Amino acid sequence: MGYTSRLPRPRLTTLKWSSQTLIYGYPNSRKSLPFYIPRGPASQNPFTVLESALRRSSSTCTSSSSSHLVRRFYSSETTPERKVTVLGAAGGIGQPLALLMKLNPLVSRLALYDIAGTPGVAADVSHINTRSEVSGYMGEEQLGHALEGSDVVIIPAGVPRKPGMTRDDLFNINAGIVKSLCTAIAKYCPNALVNMISNPVNSTVPIAAEVFKKAGTYDEKKLFGVTTLDVVRAKTFFAGKAKVSPSEVNVPVVGGHAGITILPLFSQATPKGSNLSDEEIVALTKRTQDGGTEVVEAKAGKGSATLSMAYAGAVFADACLKGLNGVPDIVECSYVQSTITELPFFASKVRLGKNGVEEVLGLGPLSDYEKEGLERLKSELKSSIEKGIKFANQN
Numbered sequence: 001m002g003y004t005s006r007l008p009r010p011r012l013t014t015l016k017w018s019s020q021t022l023i024y025g026y027p028n029s030r031k032s033l034p035f036y037i038p039r040g041p042a043s044q045n046p047f048t049v050l051e052s053a054l055r056r057s058s059s060t061c062t063s064s065s066s067s068h069l070v071r072r073f074y075s076s077e078t079t080p081e082r083k084v085t086v087l088g089a090a091g092g093i094g095q096p097l098a099l100l101m102k103l104n105p106l107v108s109r110l111a112l113y114d115i116a117g118t119p120g121v122a123a124d125v126s127h128i129n130t131r132s133e134v135s136g137y138m139g140e141e142q143l144g145h146a147l148e149g150s151d152v153v154i155i156p157a158g159v160p161r162k163p164g165m166t167r168d169d170l171f172n173i174n175a176g177i178v179k180s181l182c183t184a185i186a187k188y189c190p191n192a193l194v195n196m197i198s199n200p201v202n203s204t205v206p207i208a209a210e211v212f213k214k215a216g217t218y219d220e221k222k223l224f225g226v227t228t229l230d231v232v233r234a235k236t237f238f239a240g241k242a243k244v245s246p247s248e249v250n251v252p253v254v255g256g257h258a259g260i261t262i263l264p265l266f267s268q269a270t271p272k273g274s275n276l277s278d279e280e281i282v283a284l285t286k287r288t289q290d291g292g293t294e295v296v297e298a299k300a301g302k303g304s305a306t307l308s309m310a311y312a313g314a315v316f317a318d319a320c321l322k323g324l325n326g327v328p329d330i331v332e333c334s335y336v337q338s339t340i341t342e343l344p345f346f347a348s349k350v351r352l353g354k355n356g357v358e359e360v361l362g363l364g365p366l367s368d369y370e371k372e373g374l375e376r377l378k379s380e381l382k383s384s385i386e387k388g389i390k391f392a393n394q395n
């Protein structure tokens, strides 16, 4: 693949340390592409504005981390070392997500992996003077290096939709990609938290679970389908109608991540008192369910949501890192193994902690409209889960 195939022995090695720069490259090869990794002091971190935005919206549903605790965990002296790996890092989501993770002061090592194009993305992102050391990996033979020692693995690898397609139409290509990436995760970083973005999420998460079970590494607390973009959309659309600031809104979104399986619970939206009519709630629900399609159609064949997804992915990964670091009361919606309905996987609020999922929270009181929506989504979600499980065990 690309430049790696021309290299004698593509083993990344630390060639030189200085107080500012770590140079990764290939020993004895003048052709190798060194990555210059700035190691500036945390005080130069330009992330402050984005950091506070992430902190504010990191409670998709709720977060009550006190500001002094957040400050303590963000200080460079006490923040633990955390490695984050992005698989599919050169893609439409992968690139802005790599940027956002480079801006996150909780990350000390950022590994960027793709089947093509990673050296350029890694070199580019590595010039940003924030805490983390960046390294790029390309081609299957480097996947293990990308994953080793990782605390959080984010997976936006695979093909996106074009107009007229459902997310399930991506299954034939993306199921195999997810299966092989998860096989490598089981081998190289079995304890990492896995944030699955690749569609169809309703099936790719069960595929990942089956792969981990076969490898003997499955821990249901560590596998997440990223449904944060549904929450981000629900907040934005609700705020527009209720004429409040989107950053003040909280709306849980439950179920799954495709069409009617996306169920926003506007009856639980805060701030309360918006007095939206039943018709307005129905329209907001439909717009949230069709949010992905709205972007796919607007992009007219050039892919699906990338920038808003990178933002949502960064918010969710940030919440996972805070949980790992022991920040209390980190609650996000995510598609996880669940017993809150009869379905084995279901999206709901989850409390994140040092081991991943600390608690899967219940649905709370539902309106009659939401109760109907819940019953309506179950058969589609069930068959997407079964399709994923069958694929993982047949292939």
Ligand SMILES: NC(=O)c1ccc[n+]([C@@H]2O[C@H](COP(=O)([O-])OP(=O)(O)OC[C@H]3O[C@@H](n4cnc5c(N)ncnc54)[C@H](O)[C@@H]3O)[C@@H](O)[C@H]2O)c1
Residues within 6 Å of the ligand: 087, 088, 089, 090, 091, 092, 093, 094, 113, 114, 115, 116, 156, 157, 158, 159, 160, 161, 170, 174, 177, 181, 196, 197, 198, 199, 200, 201, 226, 227, 228, 229, 230, 257, 303, 304, 305, 306, 309
């Ligand atoms: N969960 C969500 O809310 C959500 C939102 C938006 C998009 N998505 C999904 O995310 C996925 C990626 O979307 P995108 O717009 O970034 O697509 P993209 O085509 O722009 O990028 C995908 C990247 O994956 C890489 N890739 C392909 N096979 C790989 C492999 N085996 N290992 C590593 N990398 C590999 C490609 O080289 C490419 O760089 C799609 O499946 C899309 O449907 C999910």
Ligand SMILES: O=C(O)C[C@H](O)C(=O)O
Residues within 6 Å of the ligand: 160, 161, 167, 199, 229, 291, 292, 293, 295, 296, 304, 305
């Ligand atoms: O809609 C898509 O295909 C991408 C993603 O699932 C989204 O919700 O934007």
